[in-house]
Amino acid sequence: MARSFTVVIVLLTVVCHLLMSTIAATNAENGWVDAHATFYGGRKGQETMQGACGYGSLFEQSYGLATTALSTALFHNGTTRGACYEIICVNAPQSCIKGARPIRVTATNWCPPNYRDGSWCNPPRKHFDLSLPIFLKIAKYKAGIVPVKYRRVMCPKKSGVKFQLAGNPYFLMVTVFNVGRVGVVVEVKVKGSKTGWIKMTRNWAQVWDTNTVLTGQSLSFLVATSDGKRLKFNNIAPSNWQFNQTYDGKINF
Incomplete structure (x- = not known):
């Protein structure tokens, strides 16, 4: 009897492991990965985190509040700056908004680790820190932190690349x-209208620079993205362009 019971336990354990492996494989096939999410700022979203990707005050022009800071495990030394994700709250009926659709956010910042307090952004945790208004689309305020699933998606943009x-x-x-x-x-x-193509150096994040004097010349840009796509933006800044101004490339990837 004891031997039969042991065999049953072993079989159940094997079945359980197979089931969990199947679920994990299904999630991987669908592109959904487990993580957690928190929020920052107030309900009106005035506080935006603008530091680690170089976007600064450009949030209002492009990204609004549909943004996220990524934990180290997702940030990959900044190589995912500008990437877009779908996120949905899961497995927490008391915290998730019932029937909520996945939110879509752009990665615009890094959530740094804090090893003294066991921060959710510490490696190897996959974590998203969202603006509160966006967090509230999938979860309740009182939850504070919720389990989520996420997947990388394409970034839909309504206007051209901006410079x-x-x-x-x-x-x-x-x-x-x-x-x-x-x-x-x-x-x-x-x-420039008087130069050939000049490769710019990454200053930091999504800020690029050159020491070539280009004042008084109309400017064109060539931009390459991580999937190998390249676009030319011809003469988007006129010869009388000004510093601290933004110019629309008119087209997008």
Whole structure:
């Protein structure tokens, strides 16, 4: 009798492991991965986290509140800046909004680890820190933190890729944002009306620079994304372009 009971337990354990493996494989096939999500800021969303990707005050022009900071495990040293994700609250009936559709957000910041307090953003945890108004679309305020599933998706953008120019007459910095499809920029080149194509250097995040003097010239850009797509944006900034101005590339990926 004891031996039969042991055999049954072993068989149940094997079946359980097979079932869990099947569920995991199904989730992987569907592109959904387990993670957790929290929120920052207030209900009106005035507080936006703008630091780790270089977008600064460009949130209002492009990303609004549909943004997220990524934990180290998702941020990958910044290579996922600009990527888009679908996120849905799961397995927490008391915390998830019943019938809520997945939210779609753009990665615009990094949620740094804090090893002293066991932060949810510590490696190897996959974690999203959302603006409160976006968090409330899938979960209740009182929950604070919820289990979610996420998947990487294409970034739908309604207007063209945008270029904000900064620097000085001897140093041009360009922030590239509102990028569609995969959303992640890996290379930028600039061309003045009197120059050939000049490869720009990543200053940090999505800010690119060159020491070439380009004032008084109309500017074109070539942008490459992480999926190998490349687009040229011809003469998007006129010869009298100004620093601290944003220019619309008119087209997108």
